Amino acid sequence: MSSEKILIVDDDKEIIDFMEFNLKSEGYSVLKAYNGKEALQLVEKNEVHLIVLDIMMPELDGMEVCRRVRMTKNIPIIILSAKSSEVDxxxxxxxxxxxxxxxxxxxxxxIARIKAQLRRYIYLNDNCKQKSIDSLIMVSGLEINKETFKVKVYEKEINLTKTEYEIVLLMAENPNRVFPLEEIFERVWKEKYFLGNNTVMVHIARIREKIEDNPREPKIIKTVWGVGYKIED
Known part of the structure; x- marks a missing residue:
């Protein structure tokens, strides 16, 4: 049984009844509107997955309804018209x-047109959702969005420099793994580490000032004495 809800909009009751019968036969839920104004109200109040929209209607014509829906929604819209010219x-x-x-x-x-548009819409939405999930890292109170480069700690957005961000990301992508100072330096700065270089320690201290409640007793970036740093999951 399909779960998609389709809004059909036409001022001709016979056409509405024809479309409703066939859509329900395919298992779709159906909403009906007989003018453009009513259609917009239904879109506002309901989760609509596709609109079948006549052009010539009272209140608002189909073109104007389409324009207004497109201002806030990306759901598929199929226009119905008696006009068959290429220009129309x-x-x-x-x-x-x-x-x-x-x-x-x-x-x-x-029905073929309905199913084609719904397949495309659902496929694109699922891909977008998966992309969002794949780009988000959540570990130890941290939330890192790799697409927007935003970092949050317990829902509070934190401003990190590019280098600070890369250090945090390195450890967050590899939770529980201990990173020695030299490895952090070489992977973030892309330079050879030399003994006595305290650059990483300085940056870790700055990061802790921004993300820890108490930088002296860190709970997110932990020190493994004599080895390096880690973020636990």
Missing amino acids: KVVGLSTGADDYIVKPFSNMEF
Whole structure:
């Protein structure tokens, strides 16, 4: 059984009834609107996954409804029209619609277009969600977004320099692993470490000032004496 909710908008009750019957036969939930104003109200109040939208309607025409929906939503919109010229199709699609069906249309074509748009919409949304999940690191109270380079500690955003960010990211991507000073230096600064270089320790101290409640008793970046530093998961 499909869980997608489809809004059909047309001032012709017979066409509405035809579309509703066929969509429900495929397992879709259906919302109905008979004018543009009512359509916008339903989009505002409901989670709609696709809109089938007639052009010629009272209150607001389909083109204006499409423009307004596109200001806040990226859901698929299929325009219905009795006009079949290439110019009419271009105008319809340029308002933000994803597809254009010419009346009269067969049930087979109608359902095929619906399923194609929903597949594309669901696929793109799932990919975006997965990308967001993959780009987010959460460990030991830290939240690092690798796409935006933002770092939060217990929901509070922290401003780190580029070098500080790279140090924290290195350890957060490898929780529980202890990183010696020389490895941190060589991986972040891309230079050969030399004995007596306290650059890493200075940066760790600065980072702790920003992310720890008590830098003298750190709970996020921990020191492993005689070895280096780590972040535990």
